[in-house]
Amino acid sequence: MGVIKQLPQSVANQISAGEVIERPASIVKELIENSIDAGAKNIEIKIEDGGRELIKVKDDGHGIQVDDIESAFNRYATSKIENIDDLYSLYSLGFRGEALASIASVAEIEMISRHRDSDQAVKIKIKGGEIVDKKPVGSTVGTEIIVRDLFYNTPARYKYLKTTTTEFSHISKIVSAEATANSDLSFKLYHDGRQILSTPGNGKLKDTIYAVYGSEIAENLIPIDIEDRYIKLSGYLCRPELTRSSRSHELFFVNGRPIYNNLTAKAVETAYNKLINPGRKPIVFLFIKVNPILVDVNVHPAKREVKFSRSQIIFDVINKAVRRTLKQNDPTTRIKLKQSPGLNEADKDSEENIERDQLFTDGKDKNQKSNQSDTRNENISDSDQSISQSSYSSKNRNKYRRSDSNNYSKEDYQKNINYGSESSQQQENVAEQKKSFNQQITETENQEYSLAEVEAEESYFKFLGQIFNSYLLIETDLGLKIVDQHNAQERILYEKFYAEFNKKDKASQSLLLPVKIELSAEEREIVRQYEAEIREIGIDFSDFGNNTILIQEVPVLLKNKPTRNIIEELIAELAEAGKAKSAAEIQKTMLEYLACRSSIKAGQPLTKKESIQLVMDLYRTENPYRCPHSRPIMINISREEIEKGLGR
Numbered sequence: 001m002g003v004i005k006q007l008p009q010s011v012a013n014q015i016s017a018g019e020v021i022e023r024p025a026s027i028v029k030e031l032i033e034n035s036i037d038a039g040a041k042n043i044e045i046k047i048e049d050g051g052r053e054l055i056k057v058k059d060d061g062h063g064i065q066v067d068d069i070e071s072a073f074n075r076y077a078t079s080k081i082e083n084i085d086d087l088y089s090l091y092s093l094g095f096r097g098e099a100l101a102s103i104a105s106v107a108e109i110e111m112i113s114r115h116r117d118s119d120q121a122v123k124i125k126i127k128g129g130e131i132v133d134k135k136p137v138g139s140t141v142g143t144e145i146i147v148r149d150l151f152y153n154t155p156a157r158y159k160y161l162k163t164t165t166t167e168f169s170h171i172s173k174i175v176s177a178e179a180t181a182n183s184d185l186s187f188k189l190y191h192d193g194r195q196i197l198s199t200p201g202n203g204k205l206k207d208t209i210y211a212v213y214g215s216e217i218a219e220n221l222i223p224i225d226i227e228d229r230y231i232k233l234s235g236y237l238c239r240p241e242l243t244r245s246s247r248s249h250e251l252f253f254v255n256g257r258p259i260y261n262n263l264t265a266k267a268v269e270t271a272y273n274k275l276i277n278p279g280r281k282p283i284v285f286l287f288i289k290v291n292p293i294l295v296d297v298n299v300h301p302a303k304r305e306v307k308f309s310r311s312q313i314i315f316d317v318i319n320k321a322v323r324r325t326l327k328q329n330d331p332t333t334r335i336k337l338k339q340s341p342g343l344n345e346a347d348k349d350s351e352e353n354i355e356r357d358q359l360f361t362d363g364k365d366k367n368q369k370s371n372q373s374d375t376r377n378e379n380i381s382d383s384d385q386s387i388s389q390s391s392y393s394s395k396n397r398n399k400y401r402r403s404d405s406n407n408y409s410k411e412d413y414q415k416n417i418n419y420g421s422e423s424s425q426q427q428e429n430v431a432e433q434k435k436s437f438n439q440q441i442t443e444t445e446n447q448e449y450s451l452a453e454v455e456a457e458e459s460y461f462k463f464l465g466q467i468f469n470s471y472l473l474i475e476t477d478l479g480l481k482i483v484d485q486h487n488a489q490e491r492i493l494y495e496k497f498y499a500e501f502n503k504k505d506k507a508s509q510s511l512l513l514p515v516k517i518e519l520s521a522e523e524r525e526i527v528r529q530y531e532a533e534i535r536e537i538g539i540d541f542s543d544f545g546n547n548t549i550l551i552q553e554v555p556v557l558l559k560n561k562p563t564r565n566i567i568e569e570l571i572a573e574l575a576e577a578g579k580a581k582s583a584a585e586i587q588k589t590m591l592e593y594l595a596c597r598s599s600i601k602a603g604q605p606l607t608k609k610e611s612i613q614l615v616m617d618l619y620r621t622e623n624p625y626r627c628p629h630s631r632p633i634m635i636n637i638s639r640e641e642i643e644k645g646l647g648r
Helices: 009-020 024-037 082-090 098-108 166-181 205-213 263-270 312-326 345-355 362-374 383-397 411-422 424-437 487-500 522-531 533-536 565-575 584-600 608-619 639-645
Strands: 044-050 054-059 108-114 121-127 130-137 144-150 185-191 194-198 220-226 233-236 248-253 258-259 282-290 448-450 460-467 470-475 477-485 508-518 540-545 548-555 634-637
Touching: 024 044, 024 054, 024 098, 024 144, 024 166, 024 477, 044 565, 054 258, 082 424, 121 508, 166 185, 166 194, 166 205, 166 248, 166 258, 166 565, 194 205, 194 522, 205 233, 220 312, 233 312, 248 263, 263 282, 263 312, 263 345, 282 312, 383 411, 448 565, 448 608, 460 608, 470 487, 470 540, 470 608, 477 487, 477 608, 487 584, 522 533, 522 565, 533 540, 533 584
Parallel strands: 044 185, 248 282
Antiparallel strands: 044 054, 054 144, 108 121, 108 144, 121 130, 185 194, 220 233, 233 282, 248 258, 448 460, 460 470, 470 477, 477 634, 508 548, 540 548
């Protein structure tokens, strides 16, 4: 008797569901795309407990005909394609006919639908893939689908769901992307009875971006509209001074479909190179229109990724188009300077000339300056700058005051302008770093430096030099060590910040001007979920409405630090964590970010004094071998390995 058997349909559906339905957000995506394909103008999504208990999607599309209600839940039943050739001219979002069958096999699903040509709606209820009820009901034209008890019959998959916050974060991200892709549709998203998101549906992309991502992003958008060869690009880029710590705000749409594709992300990030600080990501809403035959949307079971058949051409077109658009719109970082009394029109012209910079130049001098710059000077928010500039103005008001208050000298005015590009916070950080490095260390050739007073396996080290402007070579009694200068100082600063933050008399500092941070719907939910923990570490904030918060108080340690960037990094980390975090863990995340952004970077030349002091400070830490992110700080090559490699 044979051992190969045909799987029951219910088992086959559950296996298929494992590919299509990864989490509640997968269901939301499939149902929204069905609504869009049905010609809906208004889509309402209601979620409970991150999608575990309830997912409800209601639309006013053309509905499903009575005879098709049951067929809609059959595998591979679709109205979108008829043969394989249709895949190469596909404009609909759904086409496989797997979604409803997969959902119904792992959840309890209820559908009410009325076709536009029918006077009556039909209600059908399915559990575990089996129809348990079907009857006519009254309803408006359109479709309403309710999904309850997800993965009730597959407990192993249910236990792999993350926290409510994490699961809803994924849902919010999906809805935000779909809303942005379809600005002519109105989306409303609710979670546990609260309205999280609402878009106008007026067909204006900028208005949708405003509704989903806030006014700060909407006010810094640069339109892009370019056609090159067989590719049309449209949408918006964001000014380089407004960035994020992750790719969460890089949105790409191919023929109206929200997609993830590493090639498009790299093309845009390369175009922004040298315009934004290392480690930061641009904000982009880019619509790509190509012939469907050039893009394969069938490479991923959940249709999350696409593949281009002429990837290099598409990369080049996107890269050049984004770079050209940025250049034409003057990507110079805009600094808000408070105008002092008596600044005349001629001075305003002078200000514009001074601020204008020749970017997009790949000269050696600019590269060197870029490498040597302290990358702590990153994307400080307008609010943070206003705080620093306000105190600067009060300290220096008399310095620039003249008997004729209507005139500045060019030299004095340029000093004032130059301040805008290097804030007092940056100056203090640089001064502090120099002070800690510039110790009186004898620079006698072949000098050995004792480590007897610190806890380390080595008793001494001899500094040999810096290589690649990134790594320090030292000789110890264990062999030759290569020290990563960035990771080393990150460990030093992390322990310093940790000690300062946790001292008994720690206090918070009220900000002179509150820092306004606009959040996406997903980010606002994260902040709401972790409100108590965020306040516990000394960050006080209030709700400003429209998914905006005002940071009013921060720990003293964060005084004169880039508050906006720190909060954004915290939120991004919490969104990606996948599990609940305590106040202590949130504190650790904040200090790690602060240490990382405050440390010297790879590519930065150090003097011999600075290098030696860095090594000595490193060995005084509790763990001189791993940075706070657990990356190795140094590697060792023993004398025996060197001699063996050289055949001695």
